[in-house]
C-alpha cells in the first residue's frame with residue numbers, strides 16, 4: 001500500500017547522508033575509487049546503510065522518505081510498489097536524466113540515451129534497443145561475441161596457468177580488451193588509450209556538477225570512438241548500430257542525422273565495466289562453492305559450441321548483481337508535480353532506489369544474503385519489483401541480454417580453471433557479506449582439477 005511521503009528530521013537526514021548516500025558517493029558512482037571500495041568493504045558499509053534504512057522504514061511504515069538537500073528534495077523509495085511506480089513511469093513523469101546523472105555523464109556521453117530529453121529519447125532508445133537486441137537472449141552477433149569471449153578466456157587461462165594467480169587488475173585489463181573488440185572490433189582490441197581516456201572522463205564524472213567538463217579530452221575521446229565506429233567490422237556492436245541507424249532512418253527520413261551510433265557507444269563501453277565487476281564477483285562465489293562450480297561447468301560442457309544460452313551461469317551473474325549491485329543507486333527526477341497519496345511534490349524532485357538495500361529485503365522473500373541463482377530460473381526474482389539490478393520499465397538497461405550472454409560465457413570458461421579464491425571462507429557459505437570490494441579479489445590455481453574449458457569455443 002502506498003503512503004504519503006514523510007519528511008525526514010534533521011537527525012534522520014544526517015543519518016541517511018552519512019550512512020547511506022555518503023558511502024555511495026565516496027566509492028564513486030561513475031567509476032569506483034579503489035581506496036574507497038576497500039574501505040567500504042572493511043566497514044561493510046551496505047550493512048550500516050541497511051540498518052539506517054530498516055529503522056526509518058519501520059518508523060515511517062514504508063512511506064517514501066523525503067530528504068532535503070538544499071533547495072532540492074530526494075525521495076528514497078523502500079517499497080516495491082513505489083519502486084515500480086517510478087521506474088514504470090519513465091521517462092515521463094520520471095526521467096532517468098536526473099540532475100546529478102546529467103552532470104556526471106556529460107563528461108563522456110552528453111548525448112547518451114540515459115541523459116536525453118524525452119524528444120531525443122524517442123530516437124535514441126530504439127537505436128539502442130535495436131543495436132543491443134534488447135529482449136533477445138542471443139544477440140544476432142552472438143557467435144562473434146562468444147568467439148571473442150572464448151579468445152579472452154583462453155588468454156586469461158593461459159596466463160593463470162603460468163603464473164598461478166588471477167587478480168582484479170589482470171582480469172580488468174583482459175576484460176577491457178574483450179569489451180573493446182566486441183563493441184568496436186579488432187582495431188580497438190589493444191587501444192588502451194581509448195579506455196584510459198574514458199576512465200579519466202569517468203573520474204571527472206564522479207564529481208558530478210562540482211567538476212567542469214573536460215572538453216578537450218571529451219572531444220579527443222569522441223573522435224577516437226567515431227573512427228572506430230566507422231571501421232568496425234561485421235559482428236561488432238558498432239556495426240550492428242550502423243545497420244540499426246540506417247534501418248531507423250529509412251523509416252523516418254526526416255530524422256536521419258538523429259540516429260547517431262557513435263554518440264551512444266560511450267555508454268556501452270562505460271557500462272561493460274560493470275559487467276566485468278559482476279563477472280568477477282560471480283567467479284569468486286563459484287570458486288568458493290564446489291557444487292555451484294560443478295553445475296556451471298556441466299552446463300557449459302553440455303551446451304555445445306558457439307552462442308548457446310547458459311541459463312545457470314546467467315543466473316549466477318544475475319545473482320551477483322542482486323547481491324552486489326553495480327548501479328549503486330537508481331535515480332529519477334520528476335518532470336511535473338507528483339501527487340503521492342495526498343501529498344504533492346514539486347517538479348524536479350529526485351527519486352532514489354538504493355539497490356543494495358532493496359535487493360536484500362527479507363520482508364518479501366528469503367533470498368536476502370543467500371546465493372540463490374535458482375531464483376532467476378523459477379520466476380521468484382522476476383516477481384519482485386524491487387529487484388532492479390538492470391533497472392526496470394521503459395528506460396531499463398538496454399544491454400541486459402548482451403551483457404548476460406557475454407558474462408555467462410566468460411564466467412563459465414574461467415570457472416574451468418578450478419580456481420581457489422582468497423578469503424573464500426566468507427563466500428563459501430551464506431550469509432554472504434553485504435559489501436565485497438571487487439578490486440580486492442584474488443584467485444589461485446588450486447588443487448581442484450582444471451577442466452580445461454577455458455579454450456573451448
Ligand code: HEM
Nearest residue numbers: 096113114268271272274275327389390391395397398399
Ligand atoms: C552488469 C552490467 C550492467 C548492469 C548491471 C547495467 C544496469 C543498468 C541500469 C541499472 C540502468 C539504468 C540506470 C538508470 O536508470 O540510472 C542501465 C541503463 C542502460 N544500460 Fe545498462 N547495465 C549493464 C551493462 C550495460 C551494457 C554493457 C550496455 C551496452 C552494451 C548497457 C546499456 C544500457 C543503456 C543504453 C542504458 C540506458 C537506458 C535508457 O536510459 O533508456 N548496459 N543499465
